Amino acid sequence: MNASSDIHDDPDLDPDEAALVASAGGAAAISWEAPEGFRSGFACFVGRPNAGKSTLTNAIVGEKIAITSSKPQTTRRIIRGIVNRPDAQLVLVDTPGLHRPRTLLGERLNDLVYETWSSVDVIGVCLPCNQRIGPGDEFLLKEISELPRRPKLVALATKTDLVSRERIGQHLMKIASMEEQLGLHWEAIVPVSALTDDQVDIVVDELVSLLPAGPVLFPDDEVTDEPVETRIAELIREAALEGVSDELPHSIAVIIDEMRPREGRPADKPMMDVFASIVVERDSQKGIIIGHRGERLKEVGRVARLQARDLLGMPVHLAIHVKVMPEWQRDAKYLNRLGF
Numbered sequence: 001m002n003a004s005s006d007i008h009d010d011p012d013l014d015p016d017e018a019a020l021v022a023s024a025g026g027a028a029a030i031s032w033e034a035p036e037g038f039r040s041g042f043a044c045f046v047g048r049p050n051a052g053k054s055t056l057t058n059a060i061v062g063e064k065i066a067i068t069s070s071k072p073q074t075t076r077r078i079i080r081g082i083v084n085r086p087d088a089q090l091v092l093v094d095t096p097g098l099h100r101p102r103t104l105l106g107e108r109l110n111d112l113v114y115e116t117w118s119s120v121d122v123i124g125v126c127l128p129c130n131q132r133i134g135p136g137d138e139f140l141l142k143e144i145s146e147l148p149r150r151p152k153l154v155a156l157a158t159k160t161d162l163v164s165r166e167r168i169g170q171h172l173m174k175i176a177s178m179e180e181q182l183g184l185h186w187e188a189i190v191p192v193s194a195l196t197d198d199q200v201d202i203v204v205d206e207l208v209s210l211l212p213a214g215p216v217l218f219p220d221d222e223v224t225d226e227p228v229e230t231r232i233a234e235l236i237r238e239a240a241l242e243g244v245s246d247e248l249p250h251s252i253a254v255i256i257d258e259m260r261p262r263e264g265r266p267a268d269k270p271m272m273d274v275f276a277s278i279v280v281e282r283d284s285q286k287g288i289i290i291g292h293r294g295e296r297l298k299e300v301g302r303v304a305r306l307q308a309r310d311l312l313g314m315p316v317h318l319a320i321h322v323k324v325m326p327e328w329q330r331d332a333k334y335l336n337r338l339g340f
Ligand SMILES: Nc1nc2c(ncn2[C@@H]2O[C@H](COP(=O)(O)OP(=O)(O)OP(=O)(O)O)[C@@H](O)[C@H]2O)c(=O)[nH]1
Pocket: 047, 048, 049, 050, 051, 052, 053, 054, 055, 056, 067, 068, 069, 070, 071, 072, 073, 074, 075, 096, 097, 158, 159, 160, 161, 162, 192, 193, 194, 195, 196
């Protein structure tokens, strides 16, 4: 194992940051009793890689919680977002994609997927309008229909902004015909574009209508119960994946080595020190991440630092090391260390 390239951004407050810190103190938790007829429960989105699951989750929850990327299969952890309404609380669970396991990591991820599917009340099946429904989608639905405890299903025809109305119509007909073909039942079929925010509210209405009666499950000022360290690790991973070659995404993991408030700062001007490692499998991959004269890593740090600052509501000093851990995806010891 070896470490390299360390980036340190200028930690001084700029006026923007000062404003952010000033406005971060005022949020108060509101608590209320669940009224008669209140519904609560869990939902997740499934679909082929790139189907738009994370983007839809973000559009619904209205805060950046899951990572989105133009590369397939980058959503690796379960991340919950919570929608609070006067009549319901909807907890969204984001799952990794299901794929043929080639490594121990692959097997563990698939187990996680089945576990998540079985534990939710509703599954939203994302079927992008710009791609034909194929064997991959059918495989996924067959797996769901064979679960011992089958949740309710809603079909979501995603990315409607990319195609014509005529094409949307054909796509919806095809989705409807899957009921008979695969012996399943859609509670609803909803066309939606998360990108242009078209029908996102209808998706939420449908999901909520399928939840059981129940109390508030999480305090209503919580957007996600994912530890903040995990969310910052995801932000760094997302930034590191931007614009890198196709073989890299599966080989990247991020560990937050340490996160602590900077000592000696005035109480009204806090700052967070974050020490993180990007883990890759080979020296050549380390080179790609770091880039010529460290330029790429510096950019990764800059992007992730600004997002971490928004998340924490205070300036962040971010130091990133790149480490090589050969074959980490196959090694139980490394996987445990990385939290899988
Ligand atoms: N035009 C358009 N693009 C979208 C929409 N939703 C998602 N995308 C894009 O599609 C790509 C994949 O979206 P994601 O939300 O990451 O897809 P995912 O299903 O979570 O992908 P995996 O994590 O790989 O399983 C990204 O480039 C998104 O910007 C949409 O409604 N319209």
